[in-house]
Amino acid sequence: PPGGLALDVGTGTGDLLRMLLDAAPAVRALGVDITPEMMALGKSRLRAAGGRAAFVQGDALRLPFPTATFDALVNGFLLRNLPDLPTALAEMHRVVRPGGRIVCLDITRPPRGPFGWLFHLYFFHWVPFLGGLISGDWEAYRYLPRSAQRFVEAEELAEMMRAVGLREVRYQKLMMGTVALHVGVRGV
Secondary structure (H helix, E strand, O other): OOOOEEEEEOOOOOHHHHHHHHHOOOOEEEEEEOOHHHHHHHHHHOHHHOOOEEEEEOEOOEOOOOOOOEEEEEEEOOHHHOOOHHHHHHHHHHHEEEEEEEEEEEEOOOOOOHHHHHHHHHHHHHHHHHHHHHHOOHHHHHHHHHHHHHOOOHHHHHHHHHHOOEEEEEEEEEHHHOEEEEEEEEOO
């Protein structure tokens, strides 16, 4: 809502936070991340937000905010990296006000068939090879497809969101079924 307060969990360099502020000019937002170095870069990028954004160091498994603080919560490409997904979802549910929305964007397993095979070839072979070649950080680009492969299916994530008390949970697969956008509402 206008004048509302939003939280970006796992904000990193604040890219999603910046998009949120651009899309909703009347919203104030906080970004929380466990890595201070990432947030330092985000702070320098968001100086133009005019005091509408701030960063706080914290763990997604123990969010450093009181219960029912935020009107909305977002996260992008975070959940598959967490060691305890049910705890993280419960924490997200805890810090959102009744009626508030939680929006999660993450990789999901692609559909089977010819596209799935092509995506597998690209994501599991070309991305690690080219990413490692360009950056010199081979392990980072091997980690990406492995983390996606271990992550839950889109429907399973929706069920986990319902299990922590979110209502009206729905999801949409995007980018030819390789990414899923989940939305849930905290009950009153």
